[in-house]
Amino acid sequence: MPDRRRFLAGAIAASFTPAPTWAEAGSPRYVSAARKEDGSYALFGLTEHVQIAFEVPLPGRGHAAAAHPRRPEAVMFARRPGTYAIVIDCVSGAPLARLAAPSRRHFYGHGAFSGDGSLLFTTENEYEQAIGLVGIWDTTRGYARIGEFRSGGLGPHDIRALSDGATLVVANGGIETHPASGRAKLNLPTMRPNLTILDLDGDVLSMTELDPALRQNSIRHLATGPDGAVAFAMQWQGDAFDHPPLIGIRKPDETVTLLEADLVSHQRMQGYAGSIAMDHFGRVAVTSPRGGRCQVFDGSTGQTLSNVALPDVCGVALSEAGFAVTTGHGLVSMNVGMPEDRGAYFDVQWDNHLVDIHGG
Amino acid sequence: MPRIIATALLLFLPNLSQAADITRIVDEHILPGYETLVAEADGLANAALDDCSPDNETLKAAYHSAFDAWISVSHLRFGPSEEEQRGFALYFWPDTRGATQQTLTKMIVEEDAIVQDAAAFPTVSVAVRGFLALEFLLYDEAMQQVGTPEYRCALLRAIASDMARTTSQILEGWNTGHAELIKSAGENETYRTEQEALRQAFTALTTGLEFTSDARLGRPLGTFDRPRPKRAEARRSDRSLRHVVISLEATRAMAALISDGDTQLDSMFADAVARANALDDPVFAGVANAEGRFAVVELRQDIDAIRQAVAIELGPKLGVEAGFNSLDGD
Numbered sequence: 001m002p003d004r005r006r007f008l009a010g011a012i013a014a015s016f017t018p019a020p021t022w023a024e025a026g027s028p029r030y031v032s033a034a035r036k037e038d039g040s041y042a043l044f045g046l047t048e049h050v051q052i053a054f055e056v057p058l059p060g061r062g063h064a065a066a067a068h069p070r071r072p073e074a075v076m077f078a079r080r081p082g083t084y085a086i087v088i089d090c091v092s093g094a095p096l097a098r099l100a101a102p103s104r105r106h107f108y109g110h111g112a113f114s115g116d117g118s119l120l121f122t123t124e125n126e127y128e129q130a131i132g133l134v135g136i137w138d139t140t141r142g143y144a145r146i147g148e149f150r151s152g153g154l155g156p157h158d159i160r161a162l163s164d165g166a167t168l169v170v171a172n173g174g175i176e177t178h179p180a181s182g183r184a185k186l187n188l189p190t191m192r193p194n195l196t197i198l199d200l201d202g203d204v205l206s207m208t209e210l211d212p213a214l215r216q217n218s219i220r221h222l223a224t225g226p227d228g229a230v231a232f233a234m235q236w237q238g239d240a241f242d243h244p245p246l247i248g249i250r251k252p253d254e255t256v257t258l259l260e261a262d263l264v265s266h267q268r269m270q271g272y273a274g275s276i277a278m279d280h281f282g283r284v285a286v287t288s289p290r291g292g293r294c295q296v297f298d299g300s301t302g303q304t305l306s307n308v309a310l311p312d313v314c315g316v317a318l319s320e321a322g323f324a325v326t327t328g329h330g331l332v333s334m335n336v337g338m339p340e341d342r343g344a345y346f347d348v349q350w351d352n353h354l355v356d357i358h359g360g
Numbered sequence: 361m362p363r364i365i366a367t368a369l370l371l372f373l374p375n376l377s378q379a380a381d382i383t384r385i386v387d388e389h390i391l392p393g394y395e396t397l398v399a400e401a402d403g404l405a406n407a408a409l410d411d412c413s414p415d416n417e418t419l420k421a422a423y424h425s426a427f428d429a430w431i432s433v434s435h436l437r438f439g440p441s442e443e444e445q446r447g448f449a450l451y452f453w454p455d456t457r458g459a460t461q462q463t464l465t466k467m468i469v470e471e472d473a474i475v476q477d478a479a480a481f482p483t484v485s486v487a488v489r490g491f492l493a494l495e496f497l498l499y500d501e502a503m504q505q506v507g508t509p510e511y512r513c514a515l516l517r518a519i520a521s522d523m524a525r526t527t528s529q530i531l532e533g534w535n536t537g538h539a540e541l542i543k544s545a546g547e548n549e550t551y552r553t554e555q556e557a558l559r560q561a562f563t564a565l566t567t568g569l570e571f572t573s574d575a576r577l578g579r580p581l582g583t584f585d586r587p588r589p590k591r592a593e594a595r596r597s598d599r600s601l602r603h604v605v606i607s608l609e610a611t612r613a614m615a616a617l618i619s620d621g622d623t624q625l626d627s628m629f630a631d632a633v634a635r636a637n638a639l640d641d642p643v644f645a646g647v648a649n650a651e652g653r654f655a656v657v658e659l660r661q662d663i664d665a666i667r668q669a670v671a672i673e674l675g676p677k678l679g680v681e682a683g684f685n686s687l688d689g690d
Binding site: 035063064080109183220235239240241242243263264267272274289290292309311312313314327328329345349350351352353 | 442445448454456459485486487552556574575579683684685686688689690
């Protein structure tokens, strides 16, 4: 799958160029982790033309790369509750840095670069006191840890930098975990997820909680949209046969709109939204690997624009034409739900998230 | 949909120590199940046309037979039953928001004229289209006081006819395409490999068992401090336990085909069925007292043991595994 000549050419070019760019990694638009047929794991770069730009072996099942906005560097987190992450040079395949969670902390598997790429923010759990944290790493000094601040809630999961370059949004999933009990959820009866907006120093600018009836709806994954809108995807931890909304859009005026498809289509999501993306028109795409569904909504009218059955779909990101999705069956589809969809199957199982190097 | 096949599909086919035959699953399990359902649903629609009174014992018997036939195929939630929301239209349960009762009441009170228009009727909410809407009309005394007997009769007939049409659409979908599609897995986009066809059947088996454990038994069990007997499935027509037995027998038949006659697995099903049959509690009212509750918990444990065996032994044997993303969670 990797084009060896291009791979070498990239490596040689890199040795002469002080600041490599994504072009040298084969101009991928996306990065995604995957399991290969032989059971090993790798990080892949994917182009908008559904081709593999690069492939870098990984030591194990990784989670949700964050991609540097300019340099061909991707951050892979060890599987939750992992205590390390590696920064990979996507041109050479070499590890550039290893991020170790400080003591009594583990990563939650997501990170976000500041708009200029100088800082990396990672969601973390201080598990002895059950405090959600955001760790700060300086990418210009070999990803040195330079600080941390509170995330504004328990179980911070996804984190995104807003386009103003000055604010972050964190999905505090509300679920307490402790490495001693793996991924067991310790506080379902009392959980209180929220969406917190912070400045880069960690000062909380706003915090959004949903109706108390939705207290067990864990806010997990995020997408940023036009005019400061943030779309969020939730995972219902309450009665499996209740079907509360799984998608929300928060506007800068702090209003929240919840979206759901018609009764039956909504139930097919099975209380679980795995990934979310939002485009410049405010359209929102959400996937449910449990339900094997991808649904696209008009964020302003709430209308369902498409509703597609795709087994084990999870990764979703913006594409040139609409939304790209990946599945655990190897499919990469570049314009999901549309008649002119273009896609290809690869002999891999794509992992949870399709990370858009262009952000969003 | 044009597709670029970027890489050759080098499929890793695990060594099938026991060959599950998808053709047999279709011909001996799926198609006969739907044929029975269509016949019974026709019988139900005709009985309703003859005499729509809730006192009509023939109608009630037809309701029970058709419902039995539905529960026997209700684990087959893929293909034609999932198109146009047909499965949901026949059976909307659990109905945690009480949509059936609310929507039915509203229709009856307002005398919604859509009952006179068979072509338009499928546009009404799935909550008032299937067996449980019929159950309210036939067995719920409060519902039988709402509106006029004439309108309730017209509504009951409209629902029964719509159900007959829906079931025949499902069977037609199988006969005119889906059966062939799944049998020719590997030669089409829906089932790209034989493994995908087997995985579909395997998923139907596992989700059917899961539903019986979590919904049919789990919902009335509730918690020890708060048992929820009124959540029992189809309790108004005394069918809760009956559904567990029928569904166990249906998934047992499917498991026998998928496992190519695994006798150990079959005996686990036999034990669970025997325990269910010995349970003298048709609507799980007993979940509210210690002794009755224990009996239902034991039945659920039997079913969960079957689920465990299917997941741990049968799945790997077939070379099908649960979804990479759908079961991992993040």
